[in-house]
Amino acid sequence: MLILQPAPAPECMLTGRPTRTLLGGISALVGIEGGTLRIPTMINRREFLSAAVALPHIRDASKPAEMRGDWFRKQPRVFLLDFQLPDPLDQGAPGMPHFLKNLDPEKIVGQVTSAGASALLVHAKCNQGNAYYNTKVGHKHSDLGDRDLMAEFSRQCRKRGLTILYYVQLARDRRSFDYPERRAINASGQPVLLRRDNPLLASREERPVVCLNGPHRQYIKDILTELVRNYDFDGFWLDGYNWWGRVIPCFCEACRRSYKRDTGEEIPRGPLYTTEAGKRYLRWRRRLNTLILRELIELVHSLNPRLTVTHNGSALGPLSDWDFCDSDDYVSHEYHFNEGYGNLSLLCRKQWALKPSAPFEIEIWRFADRLGGTRATSRSYQVRSADALLTEMASVVANGGFPQYYDQIKPDGAIEAKSLEALTPAFREVAARQPWARVGKPIPYAAILWSKTTEGFAPADSQALHRDGLAGCFHALLESHVPVAVISERDAAASRWDGAVVVILDAAECLPEDCARALEQFVKQGGGLVATHRSSLRDGDGNLLNNFRLSELLGADFSGMTEKWYSYINPEKHHPVTAGLTLDFPICVEETLQTRVRAHAGTQALGTIINPLPGFHMGYPPHERTEAPALLVRNHGKGRVIYVAAPLGAVYYRWNHFDYKRLIANATEWAAGCPPPVWARAPHTVEMTAWRDEQARRTVIHLVNRTGAGLPSAEAGLMHEVIPVWGIEVYLDARYAGAVVKSQPSGRVLAARRDNRGLTIRIERLDVWEVLEIA
């Protein structure tokens, strides 16, 4: 074992400059300034709590230093070459060969360049805890001998003008886990070591998790520091924060001591989401996650402000606040095909919501590996087809991001030739269309509120309902080819609607007060609101209220829940919201409850709740009509409001019937008070994104055909072929129309029909990706 002892780490999680920023509160407790440990300045518990909960909502608080590299703003294509190689010296199984014998950085950089990549991301320190360079603080992979891969790759990339990035694994580290004091500890007092050790597997897979709040963090800082000081490269891609980030709580000694110091209390061992003590811990932990990530990124920037830094995983989990990604120069997230193409688009819109000021990166895998899902995580080796790769990359670029191709080095140190064969045509098509990517801003219309407060502070069932509700509303509108964005609570609270004319809250049970006030103003001034189920029934701390916080806006008072699953929405009145549905033919909401509400005067009920028949053993047919309204509409100020008693988006996401989709699309359009400014007549498997560059007075529309990949809501199958779609029509409002429509990159002029409303463009055949430029 060649690991050196790490430098002593601070006892608490808090280093960095104290207090003057929004991170205030807990960052004042203890810190390192100029490398010297400061004496802790204790703040009392009340100060800590008020600092933690009263954080202002500031979007994108990080200001990129002027010197920062801007390669990620230049439509890059990244190639991640993954090394996660055990060292045969002390980590291998008997009979394991020596690795990397054919490793040739010059050849690899040439291959990656020829495949069309503009950036190479290589491993500096992997999840086995092995380094691939001459390290003084870590363990260098012994099969490298005297070679230093960081130096070699950097030299080769510089020669060819390729951006060079280094991978460092943060929290899943087999070597660091050998130190008991670095291990993350679960509630049973056991180290967190996730294992797949089925005897049928060729080797046991271990995922040991170390705590970033303890001494392991100093080790990571030492790795980052020596890389910055000794190598010529462009940025870091930090992986695996969430391996520890989602260990909730971590009971290691460092965590227990810092929690006691910050709050005067022990880390709670009971339920988290339903108790005051639990919520206190969650708030603390959300701040801690932001602070630690920020500390690592600021360290890099302080040593070399030119380097970019991001981390995989962004802020999707409930254990992060909105500012979790503010220190990243851009946000990044991996994607796996079994998540489905609807969820790929949703992932893109969430990345946008986290950091609208910078392009985001999505990792597209070479392998047909699954992550989670109904068949669990899997590892494969085959290469996915160029069409599958292109379809996913097209979706990423159409949504304003850039692709990262994920490949693994062969154990002998070469790249798999078949992988390059599949990638090359996909990257070529991406490169050809990138000049029309992220042009201006997305054309606005509907925005769905993403409530991290609900994801973090509501009871578990409600968290899941909101997660699925956001996804279901998004899919319904995506499939209806209506412009739809995801909006963060902090943007909503600051009334940064970005031109949206209707906002959707699906089962957003916790609603912070500033969001509630902003929504009231939004509707008063003419915006539309679609709200469902228990939205706003809890405050921003997760406390249950007696009535909806938005009851005046919704025109309804909460009076309880239906008692059984399989109740019904019965549409009863002709109205644009019920158009296309059969009146008095009830719509089952399956295994969800509905809210029972009392409507205020002036609020119109379009339908009621029907209870299911008890005692029947093959289904639960509609039985008893209640007086409880299922659909309510009203005008408020200059705006329109719809309230739906069922969590419509979640019901659509889980059960997929098109009646729910129709209701979501109808409700959105009626509340908006106007039709979408751009939409398409196309199958629901075609994705449309629309962009407007007001300065250049041009509109760009991307159409991506995902028909070969199965339905987006279900867990998806592997895409096998391109299934062309014929005769698509795109409609464009007059304000976004121009004189000439061109298909890009060919520049071919397309015929368009004009009337007093706008422009109709016909696309005869769509294979994977069509770009329309209208100017």
Ligand SMILES: [Zn+2]
């Ligand atoms: Zn810990």
